[in-house]
Amino acid sequence: MTPSIHDQIYYPVSAERMVRGEGVYLYDEHGRQYIDCASATFNLSLGYSHPAVVKAIQKQAELLIHTTSAFQTDPVNQVVARLIGESPANLVKAHLKVGGGSEANEGAIKMAQFATGRREVVSLFRSHHGQTMMMASYSGNAFRKAPFPMPYPGSLQVPDPYCFRCFYGQQRQTCGLMCVERIDDFLEYASGGQVAAMIVEPISGNGGNIVAPDGYLPRLRRFCDEHDIVLILDEVQTGIGRTGQMFAAQHFGVEPDAITLGKGLGGSGAQVAAILTNDRLAGLPAHHHSFTYGGNSLAAAAAVATLDIVAEPAFLANVRATGAHILARLGDLRGRHRAIGDVRGVGLMIGVELVEPDGAPAVALTNEIARRGMAHGLVLRTSRYGYGNVLKIRPPLILTHSQADDICDRLDALLREVAA
CATH class of the missing domain: 3.40.640.10 (Type I PLP-dependent aspartate aminotransferase-like (Major domain))
Incomplete structure (x- = not known):
C-alpha cells in the first residue's frame, strides 16, 4: 500500500491540496477558491504570482x-x-x-x-x-x-x-x-x-x-x-x-x-x-x-x-483605505457578535480578539472559527500558534474595496454559523 503523505511529511498538513494562486485568491485541486486572509505566511505582500514579480x-x-x-x-x-x-x-x-x-x-x-x-x-x-x-x-x-x-x-x-x-x-x-x-x-x-x-x-x-x-x-x-x-x-x-x-x-x-x-x-x-x-x-x-x-x-x-x-503613494493610500474600511466593518460586526471583544489594527494588519461571555480569551472558539473558515472560502490564521484568541486578518496589500467587503461578509456568515 502506498504510504500517505501524512505519514511521510514531518509536519502536519491539511487535507486540501493547493494547485494555483492568483492575486488574493488560492485554488485547490477541485477548483475551489479561497480568499487568503493570511497572505500565505504573511509574506505575499503583492499576492500570488504578481505579474511584475514573476x-x-x-x-x-x-x-x-x-x-x-x-x-x-x-x-x-x-x-x-x-x-x-x-x-x-x-x-x-x-x-x-x-x-x-x-x-x-x-x-x-x-x-x-x-x-x-x-x-x-x-x-x-x-x-x-x-x-x-x-x-x-x-x-x-x-x-x-x-x-x-x-x-x-x-x-x-x-x-x-x-x-x-x-x-x-x-x-x-x-x-x-x-x-x-x-x-x-x-x-x-x-x-x-x-x-x-x-x-x-x-x-x-x-x-x-x-x-x-x-x-x-x-x-x-x-x-x-x-x-x-x-x-x-x-x-x-x-x-x-x-x-x-x-x-x-x-x-x-x-x-x-x-x-x-x-x-x-x-x-x-x-x-x-x-x-x-x-x-x-x-x-x-x-x-x-x-x-x-x-x-x-x-x-x-x-x-x-x-x-x-x-512605494507608489497611490498603492499605500489603497492599503490605508481598505484597512480602514475593514476596521469599520469589523467594528460593526463587534456590535452584533458578542464573541468579538476587540478589533484593532493599522493598514492591512488587523486582529479580531474573541472572548468568552466573562471576557476571558476564547481560544477554542478562535481555533474553531479558523477551521471552519475554509468552508466559507476564507484562509484564516490565529495568534500564538493556536494558543491565542485572535483571528489575524492580513490579506495581500493589493486588496480591493469589494474584496474587503467580501471578507467581512464571509466572516459575518461564519460567526453567525458558529454562534448557532
Whole structure:
C-alpha cells in the first residue's frame, strides 16, 4: 500500500491540496477558491504570482540566479539603494546576507552586542521574533522554550503595551505609559545589568495583533537613549507597506537603531530579508553573520520589483483605505457578535480578539472559527500558534474595496454559523 503523505511529511498538513494562486485568491485541486486572509505566511505582500514579480524573476533567472555575496550584482545593489532611500533617515546601511526574518533579527542583536560590548536583550511578552534557538529564547512565550533544555541566555521579557488586557490594570488615558516607565524596575531587579538591545514589533505579529498605542514607541525611543540601549524594530511582518506606510516606524514616528525585514519584501514569495542599521551598528565583521543564500540575486530582483510597486503613494493610500474600511466593518460586526471583544489594527494588519461571555480569551472558539473558515472560502490564521484568541486578518496589500467587503461578509456568515 502506498504510504500517505501524512505519514511521510514531518509536519502536519491539511487535507486540501493547493494547485494555483492568483492575486488574493488560492485554488485547490477541485477548483475551489479561497480568499487568503493570511497572505500565505504573511509574506505575499503583492499576492500570488504578481505579474511584475514573476517577470522580474524570469528575467533574472536567465542572467544570474546566485553568486557569492562577495561580488556585486545589479539586483542586490538596487535593493540596497531602494531600502536605504525608503527607510528613516538615520538608517544608512543595509545587510542582505540573511535568508529570513529569524536570521535578520539575530543579526541585528549581534550587531548591538558587538557595538555595546553588552549581551542581554529585552523583548516583550507575547513577542515572536523567529524560530532559531536564539530568537525562540528571546520571544515572549513559554511554550516556545519549554521543549528545549538550553534556551539562549540573556533574555528578559517585559509587559507589552496590550491596552485591552493591560498588565498593570490601567487605562490608556491615565496610565502614563507605565509599560515603558516600569521597564526601569526590570532592568534594576531582573536583568544582569548588561542590556545591549531591546527588540520590539511595532504591532505584534503572532502575539495577538497588539498595536503600540500613541506615544509608546517615541517614549520607548527616549527610554532606550536614556539607558544607552539599542532599539531594534522587528518589522518582518509590519514592514513593506503592511501598515499603509513603507515601514511601521514611519507610521508611529520613531527612528530606531535598526529595522529588520523579511516576508513581504519578496512580494509573491521570494525568500529575501534584510537588516537596516545606523552608523553605530555598522561595525560587525561580515564573517560573524553571513548565510549562503543571503544576497541572492533572484530574490533581490523580486524585492526590487516589489519596492517599485509598494512605494507608489497611490498603492499605500489603497492599503490605508481598505484597512480602514475593514476596521469599520469589523467594528460593526463587534456590535452584533458578542464573541468579538476587540478589533484593532493599522493598514492591512488587523486582529479580531474573541472572548468568552466573562471576557476571558476564547481560544477554542478562535481555533474553531479558523477551521471552519475554509468552508466559507476564507484562509484564516490565529495568534500564538493556536494558543491565542485572535483571528489575524492580513490579506495581500493589493486588496480591493469589494474584496474587503467580501471578507467581512464571509466572516459575518461564519460567526453567525458558529454562534448557532
